[in-house]
Amino acid sequence: MVNGYAPKTLQEALEIRAHEKVIPYAGGTDLMVQNPKNAIYLFLNKIDELKEIKDDGEYIRIGAGVTFTQAIASDLVPQLMKEAVSRIAAPAIRNAGTFGGNLGNSSDKADSVLVEFAMDGCVRLVSVNGERVIPVEEFFIKRRENNLRDDELIAEILLPKAKCSMPYYYKKVGGRNALAISRIAFAGTYLVKDGVIEDISAAVIGGAAKFQRFKDIEKMLIGKTVGELKANIDEYVKLYSEKYIFTRGRVSAEYRRTVCMNLTKDFLNTII
Amino acid sequence: MDVITFTLNGKEVVYDGSAADRLLEVLRDTYDMKSVKCGCKEGECGACAVLLDGLLVNSCCVAVGAVDGSKVMTVEGFRETPQFAVLSAAFADLSAVQCGFCIPGMVLAAQAVLSQNPHPTEDEVREGLSGNLCRCTGYNAIINAVLNASKEGEGLW
Numbered sequence: 529m530v531n532g533y534a535p536k537t538l539q540e541a542l543e544i545r546a547h548e549k550v551i552p553y554a555g556g557t558d559l560m561v562q563n564p565k566n567a568i569y570l571f572l573n574k575i576d577e578l579k580e581i582k583d584d585g586e587y588i589r590i591g592a593g594v595t596f597t598q599a600i601a602s603d604l605v606p607q608l609m610k611e612a613v614s615r616i617a618a619p620a621i622r623n624a625g626t627f628g629g630n631l632g633n634s635s636d637k638a639d640s641v642l643v644e645f646a647m648d649g650c651v652r653l654v655s656v657n658g659e660r661v662i663p664v665e666e667f668f669i670k671r672r673e674n675n676l677r678d679d680e681l682i683a684e685i686l687l688p689k690a691k692c693s694m695p696y697y698y699k700k701v702g703g704r705n706a707l708a709i710s711r712i713a714f715a716g717t718y719l720v721k722d723g724v725i726e727d728i729s730a731a732v733i734g735g736a737a738k739f740q741r742f743k744d745i746e747k748m749l750i751g752k753t754v755g756e757l758k759a760n761i762d763e764y765v766k767l768y769s770e771k772y773i774f775t776r777g778r779v780s781a782e783y784r785r786t787v788c789m790n791l792t793k794d795f796l797n798t799i800i
Numbered sequence: 801m802d803v804i805t806f807t808l809n810g811k812e813v814v815y816d817g818s819a820a821d822r823l824l825e826v827l828r829d830t831y832d833m834k835s836v837k838c839g840c841k842e843g844e845c846g847a848c849a850v851l852l853d854g855l856l857v858n859s860c861c862v863a864v865g866a867v868d869g870s871k872v873m874t875v876e877g878f879r880e881t882p883q884f885a886v887l888s889a890a891f892a893d894l895s896a897v898q899c900g901f902c903i904p905g906m907v908l909a910a911q912a913v914l915s916q917n918p919h920p921t922e923d924e925v926r927e928g929l930s931g932n933l934c935r936c937t938g939y940n941a942i943i944n945a946v947l948n949a950s951k952e953g954e955g956l957w
Contacts, residue, residue, distance in 0.1 A: 530818070534819075557843055560861040563822065619930070620857050620858045620931045623852075623856055706931060707930070
């Protein structure tokens, strides 16, 4: 009794997705931990068009079936993303785990999704009825909840090239070096020109069942000089501190707050 | 899918069970590949690691339907190769094996490292084996065995 689907093309996969009750299977690394009983999988791992990494001039487009190992070896994937995914689990997981799976699984500890939040990443969703491109922060609602429709599949992650070339900051704090789930992870990009902050964005994994990014604080910082940031750094750190929400998980909320505030200050100091 | 066909240690096999079955269990129970160990069933220990199209994966986190058309190698197949002979001798020389439970995964992880990088540094070996847990050896003997194998097996990888 063989009960799965292994389409060779995206179009074929979308037809099955539209008409059958299936669970999209990309790398399997999260899905197979549960392996729900009687699951009928739509295997997407043999679809070549989902494994491409492209530069369209405006975006770096990472196919949903691209593995973390593949991304680390790519010349197109930005360094910030490479750094984040190179610290996911260990080689055997990175060889199988994919960008589409990491986003679709919607863990609030998904290391590649954190970078997508920080870089204004978008996701291209496709179905037999067409496609839509939406910001990742709109796609991801909270832990285990996203905006994927029943007939849709994740096709690509889009990272704006403008952000890809900016200086960045990345720190992941886990319980160990390998096979570590982020307790706190912090990703940020920034651009300073002639002493003025032209762009800044930052997002954190912090156990609040979602990724946290505060665009209002970023807006306040854009246009300020590095000198102004330096003079008022504690004020800005305080603004972040008032906004972050931390919950208890494998570690206490207090631990998360302390680490996250240290990283926030370290990030702002990096810009100075 | 009608049936799942894949190459296991160089021989084509046809699996007609559920596509959702774990590769780990299919390898052990249907094909008697007992080198593949069940440690954690959540991708955390590497005891069930196999080479899938030449890349190291944890077979507990792979549904058998995903390997249709692929090549799977376990230690039962790898032990027929000259690379295995070198790794086996290096592990024995340095007493890198105690209880042995992690060793099939370790050996395949070592093969994955050396096939991509025949002359790895110690850090690169540690990184390559970082998903394989060992409760006996403290790792150093295993790392040194892989580094020795890299020298002894010059030209093989």
